[in-house]
Amino acid sequence: MTKTTLFTALFTLFCLNLAAPSRLLADYYQYKDSRGVISMTNKLESVPAKYRSSMKVIHEEPKKAPAKADEAAPQAAEAASPATDQSAAATPAAEAPSGKFAELCARFPWLKPLLYIAGFFAALVAVFKVTSHIPSPLLSRLILLSFFVAVFVFMYKSYVEYMxxxxxxxxxxxxxxxxxxxxxxxxxxGEEAPGAQR
Structure with missing residues (x-):
């Protein structure tokens, strides 16, 4: 295997790694106050201490890309029944991403960005090595310029999509x-309203 083939393979792996989407999920805390009002927040600190024993934790599920015909059905079912929230709170292990790498990334959230940075620098070294073997300096500069333009366009596209x-x-x-x-x-x-006194 030549160096050029090796560097091209590393660059291809880097590009495939960048194409994999990164997901950020949150937990929501739902509780009922003394007046019977249901409150929901994503910060555990904002839940009063007296309601923490009765609060319900709702784990956000990663959304899969459904078919266009089925897009309205899951949203309507989720809005219609709060039972999905209870089942999500009861079975957090079922929501865990499958695969050892996904579990590792879920355990260490800093791992995936670190791999992106390492992949970028590996691709940068690979591009520099490949361009150093090209006899034409103009073609080398063009390849380097196109590499950096592609990286910046990808970063901008990812940022806009995320926002x-x-x-x-x-x-x-x-x-x-x-x-x-x-x-x-x-x-x-037959039940007494919460907070009602006799």
């Missing part, structure tokens, strides 16, 4: 929270 997805998710969660905060849970017949 758009984050803003859409935040907007959807805010609308969902506003809907939930506007409705109160009614006690079942």
């Amino acid at each position: 758009v997805n984050s803003s859409v998710e935040i907007k959807a969660k805010a609308v969902n929270m506003m809907k939930k905060s506007g409705t109160r849970e009614q006690p079942l017949p």
Whole structure:
């Protein structure tokens, strides 16, 4: 195997590594206060100490790309039944990503960005080595320039995609929270309302 083939293979692996999406998931904490109002937050510190024993932890699931015909069905089912939240809180192990590398990345969140940086520097060294063997200096500069342009375009595209997805998710969660905060849970017949005194 020649050096050029080795460096090309390393560069290809680096590009494939960059193409893999990175997911950031959060836990939400839902509790009912003394007036019966259901509150939901993503910060454990903001849950009052007296409600921590009765709070429900909701683990955010990674969203898979459903078919266009099935896009509305999971969202409607999720909005219709709060049972999915209870089952998600009861089985956090089922939501864990499969595969040893995914488990390792879930355990150490700094690992994947570190691998991206290491891959970038490995690709940079590979590009420098490949361009040093090219006899034409103009072609070498063109390859280096195209490499850096491709890296910056990919970084910009990834950043914009992340920001758009984050803003859409935040907007959807805010609308969902506003809907939930506007409705109160009614006690079942024969039950006493929370906070009611005799």
